[in-house]
Structure formats: C-alpha cells, structure tokens
C-alpha cells in the first residue's frame with residue numbers, strides 16, 4: 001500500500017460517512033485528504049447491510065433538516081458524482097396500531113408542516129385500502145410520506161469514492177488504523193500497520209467502531225453497537241412495483257420491495273449490545289412469524305438472502321458530529337443510530353464546513369456535539385425502528 005507520510009486530513013472509516021466526508025472536503029478544494037478503510041472494499045459494514053430507506057419523517061427538527069439536505073443530494077447525485085444513487089420515491093407508510101404512537105406522530109404534524117415536509121395522515125381504513133396484501137385490522141392510523149423511498153448504498157459509496165478520488169483524495173482500503181498519536185492537546189499522527197501518517201486533523205467515521213477508534217485518541221465516545229437483522233425473500237410476483245416502505249411501528253418490523261422479492265427488517269428490543277453480527281435464528285423466527293401475520297403471502301415465500309449488521313447507537317439516537325473539546329484536530333462523524341445512510345450526504349457536507357469554516361453554516365450542528373451528553377443537552381429521537 002502506498003501510504004503517504006503526511007496528510008492535511010485523515011478520515012478513519014470508509015462507510016457512507018467517511019466517503020461522503022472525503023468527497024465534500026475534496027469538493028471544497030482540500031486536495032490532501034486520506035481516507036483509511038480497514039476492510040478490502042469501501043462500505044461493506046453497516047452501510048452495505050442497511051435497508052436503503054430514505055425519509056423525511058423524524059421526531060426532531062434536526063433529523064428532519066438532515067433529511068431535507070440529504071434527499072435532494074441523492075436526487076442530483078449522478079450530476080455530482082457520475083453515479084446514480086438509484087433513488088426510488090416509493091413512499092414510506094408508518095402503520096400505527098397503538099394509541100400512544102398515534103398521539104406521538106400526530107404531535108409532530110405541526111413540525112413537519114412548518115418545515116414543508118409533505119405528510120398524508122391516513123385513517124385505519126385508508127391504511128387497509130393502501131395495503132390490500134397486508135391485513136391490518138388493528139391499524140388506527142397511518143403516516144404516508146410520498147416523497148420518501150429508497151436509494152442504493154453501494155452506488156452511493158461508489159459515487160463518492162470515485163468523485164473524491166478524481167478530485168485528488170487518496171482513498172485506501174486494507175488500511176486499519178491502530179493508533180492515534182496526540183501531544184500538547186492536539187492530534188499529531190495516525191498509525192497503521194503499514195506506517196504512520198503525520199496529520200493535524202483526524203475524522204472518526206468508524207461507525208459502530210467509533211468508540212474503539214475514539215479510545216485510540218483517549219476520547220470517550222458513547223456509541224454502542226447493536227445487531228439488527230434483515231431477510232430478503234425470493235421473488236413474490238404478487239407484490240406491486242409501487243409497493244411502499246411499510247414500517248410497522250409497534251411491531252418493530254419493516255417491509256419493502258427488493259428486486260423481485262421483499263425485504264423484511266426488524267429490531268429485537270431485547271438485543272444486547274455487542275459487535276456480534278451472526279444470525280440469531282430465534283429472533284428471526286419470532287419476527288418472521290410476526291411478519292407473516294401481517295403479510296400472509298410470506299408463508300409461501302422462499303428465502304434469497306439474510307444477514308445481520310450493526311446499528312451505531314448513541315444515548316439519544318442522534319449522531320455526534322463535530323470537533324471534540326480538549327483535543328484539537330479530532331472530529332467525530334458517527335453514531336447515526338440506524339438512520340445514517342440517508343443522512344450521509346448532509347453529514348459529509350456539514351463536517352467539511354466544521355473543519356474548513358470553523359463551524360457549519362448550512363445547518364447549526366451545535367446540538368449534535370459530543371459534549372451534549374456531559375452537559376445534559378441530549379434530546380431523544382424516537383421515530384427509529
């Protein structure tokens with residue numbers, strides 16, 4: 001590997017966050033950016049394992065605003081990078097079966113309206129009409145986001161890496177960061193098995209591993225890895241081409257079309273934190289039964305693929321973006337808590353502003369600083385499955 005001996009900025013981690021940061025820094029004219037990914041390819045961890053959902057409907061203004069920056073960026077992605085993000089606006093339908101969820105979503109209608117996010121509030125009967133393949137006798141309401149949908153994580157990673165490289169960024173794989181040297185209250189160098197890169201700026205974009213990477217620099221980052229699972233069925237011809245992303249909020253399960261089949265994802269509320277990504281067949285069985293209860297067609301469907309991946313969860317389910325007090329030159333871009341793919345474009349843009357302008361101007365990131373946890377400034381996002 002051709003490791004440079006110095007760099008203006010080193011990014012650790014080549015998932016959607018790292019590659020977006022590399023692209024946005026290079027686009028702002030920083031030529032001396034080095035992106036280090038320990039795997040053989042970029043984007044093979046949480047980014048590759050995600051469901052690809054992109055949506056506006058979050059419970060906090062800052063998350064909605066991150067979506068408002070990101071979804072248009074997916075739209076113009078091909079123009080910017082030469083690769084299509086494969087954005088498909090199939091819509092998101094949150095199905096609500098509990099009174100407390102209905103109340104929580106209803107309370108956000110004013111926020112979405114103020115921000116210009118188009119929302120259709122559906123009655124239980126309207127949900128049943130929209131989902132003829134899914135008997136939902138207990139649906140009491142639905143939130144339909146017609147502008148939401150899906151994009152392709154692999155295409156987005158490839159687009160950002162290619163465009164960043166064309167602009168001069170050095171994007172390296174098989175490059176595990178094993179140490180971060182600090183001195184005099186600032187970052188001095190990044191160490192790998194292949195050598196050391198002297199640098200005064202490091203971005204920790206290591207996703208679920210942002211905690212261990214932070215510890216290399218002596219920084220405590222409260223990001224916890226938690227396994228989530230996905231299963232993709234073989235072809236199910238009955239599923240229409242315009243089938244939406246259906247999120248069964250109380251059931252912690254979601255469904256969307258994936259090629260000729262259906263993708264099912266779920267979160268096990270009892271999942272213990274940890275880096276284990278192996279398939280948990282017991283949890284799979286429970287959630288498949290629940291999914292088949294909501295879509296009886298699944299009882300006849302074959303399985304094409306299944307996998308586990310990691311959410312990178314912070315205590316308040318919001319990301320950590322920005323510099324770290326007490327260690328000059330160290331930045332965090334991680335902890336997106338299960339909705340990071342869709343916020344990748346905004347996150348890279350804003351981080352580039354933080355580094356190059358001293359603060360982000362497109363959107364005020366002050367609420368997302370690491371220090372919020374110590375200062376009691378955490379605020380919860382609850383619209384995440």
Ligand SMILES: Cc1cc2nc3c(=O)[nH]c(=O)nc-3n(C[C@H](O)[C@H](O)[C@H](O)COP(=O)(O)OP(=O)(O)OC[C@H]3O[C@@H](n4cnc5c(N)ncnc54)[C@H](O)[C@@H]3O)c2cc1C
Nearest residue numbers: 013015016017045046047050051053177207309340341342
């Ligand atoms: C099952 C599942 C479904 C999901 N569904 C969605 C969804 O529908 N929509 C959505 O927006 N989000 C979704 N997410 C969340 C989304 O995938 C993540 O929030 C996002 O991909 C995080 O990107 P990242 O770049 O921070 O992390 P990653 O993609 O994990 O990238 C971090 C990278 O850092 C590398 N790394 C770690 N340590 C080192 C080191 N020491 N040196 C060098 N490199 C290192 C890793 O190898 C990895 O490639 C889902 C996640 C899962 C697991």
